[in-house]
Amino acid sequence: MYKLELNIKHRTVSLLDKYFTGESIDYREIIGIILPVFVDQAFLILMSFLNTAMISSSGVAAVSAVSMVDSLNIFLINVFIALATGGTVIVAQFKGSGNTAMVSKTATQAITAVTILSVLVSALMIIFNMPVLNLLFGRADADVFQNAKIYLIGSCISYPFIAIFQAVCGSLRGVGETKPCLNLSLVMNVTNTLLNVLLITFMSMSVKGLVIATIVARVLGMISSLIYIIKYNETIRFQLKSTLKIDFAILKKVMFIGIPFAAEQIFFNGGKLLTQTFIVQLGTLAMTAYAIVNSIALLFQIGPNALSIAIVPVVGQCIGRRNITDAKKFIKSLIGLSTILFLIAPAILLPFFSLMMKLFHPPEKIIPTIFAMTIISAVAHPILWSSSFIMPSALRAAGDSNFTSVASLLSMWLLRVVLGYVLGITFGYGIIGVWVAMIIEWGMRGLIFGWRFKGKKWYAHRLV
Structure with a gap:
């Protein structure tokens, strides 16, 4: 038995050495980066899943409103994350x-830029909340629209807090310190979920409870992240007074990565928002099905995220x-690992589909649609998702931000948006047609980025 354990251990170490060790970094360091991020993502997504399940107990109007506004939230928060990613890339290369x-210096400038942008966006969205909601979701039912307004204003108040949190964590990831990011994320997300349980499940505050929980959790997350990076982190040595000094030379490097990625997020998630307007036309039940399948x-x-x-x-x-x-080797290895994870996840989760439906309380008539869309995802993920989303992250880390952004925008607007409308509305396939268009877009993105990876231009940029 002991010899068998030694043999298994030896083979495991040999495989890790073969695929995840190079001159720049070895498998222990890579595992040290991946594991905390994995746990962070697991908690983040599981809590989002549970939050959606909890708010669904308030009825389809509440879950539809939250789903609609979350599309806008993702759209805007990803812009902040895009600028933070510019800092992550430059910090990693300097490291x-x-x-x-x-x-x-780079970490400080990235945090400053993200803070300024988030405050401006928050103020504008609060002032113009009604025109934005009318433009995007004007055809929604009256009760859905009212819930959406409450959730949007509450979300906007929380933008600067989540933006600063993401900027701090982005800088920490750049130097390979993912464990503190995990701990900070746990503080924020566990607080959010516990408050949701209290305010939504026990106090029946519905969307208002969700708003209060979100704001309180994100304030706590921001405060915790700033305390850590100021008092306890020795690698970055962040000082609040340094944020008042703008260093345009460093900011230019951060923006070289951040601005194209931010533009990509604006247009990419703008395409998702436009797709959401198709779904609004299909009715509240279609919106509910879409929200539930997204959570699944x-x-x-x-793992792949x-x-x-x-x-x-x-x-x-x-x-x-x-x-x-080394860069090429690790890109191939991590995409391969992602594909394996996509084979494992549905095998574990699909047997619990009935249990998940009990958590979400959807109307019986839309359960077959939810199941069909879930199966489509389970089949498409291992084939198409990894090269579509992990590859551009890798190219961007090498400084190839302009190409990845343009390619993402073109595939989104020419395929997901246009094809989604054609299949979902024109041809009458409804929500499943919109979902299939998204899968086709993944495939095209993957082909484009795979072709780029085979060339030399993606690593020709010199940022540091």
Whole structure:
């Protein structure tokens, strides 16, 4: 028995060495980056899943409103994350090149830029909340629209808090310190879920309870992240007074990655928002089905999402050392690992489909539609998702931000938006047609990024 254990251990170490060890970084360091991100994503997505399940107990109007506004929330929060990712990439490359002074300066400038942007966006969205809701969801039922207004204003109040939190965590990931990000995320998300249980389940506050829980949790997350990076982190050495000094040379490097990625997020998630307007036309039940299937699909994506985040500091540090061989090796290995995870997740989760439906309380008539869309996702994920989403993260970490952004925008608007309307509305396939258009778009993105990866231009940029 002991010999068998030794043999298994030896084979495991050999496989890890073969696929996840190079001159720049070894498998222990990569696992150290991936594991905390994986746990973070697992908690984040599971809590989002449970939150959707809890709010669904308040009725289809509440879950539809939350789903609609969350599309807008994702749209805007991803812009903040995009700028933070610019900081992550530059921090990782400076870390790889051994320039610790520039690591600290870059992290500070990234946090400053994200804070300013989030405050401006929050103020504008609160002032113009009604025109925005009328433009996007004017055809929604009156009770859905009223819930959406409450949730949107509450979400906007919380934007600066989540933006600062994401900027701090982005800088920490850049230097490979993912464990503190995990701990900070747990503080924020566990608080959010506990408050949701209290305010929604026990106090029946519905959408208002969700808003209060979100704001309180994100304030706590921001405060905790700033306390950690100021008092306890020795690598970045962040100081609040330094945020008042704008260093345009460093900011330019951050923006070189951040602005194209932010533009991509604006147009990419703008396409998702436009798709959501198709779904509003299909009725409240279609919106509810879409929200539930999205929650289930995110469960499938827990592991691969973690890899798409972890690949940025891994490839960034390799490029910082100008070790292209390592960068290519780790990109292929992490995409392969993602595919394996996509085979495992549905095998574990699909047997519990009936239990998940009991959590969400959907009307009986839409359960077959939810199941069909879930099966489509389970089949498409291992074939198409990884090259569509992990590959562009890797290319962006090497500085190839303009190409990845343009390719993502074109595939989104030419396929997901246009084809989604044609299949869902024109041809009358409804919500399933919109879902299939999204899957087709994944495939095209993957082909484009795979072709780019085979060339040399993606690693020709010199940022540091």
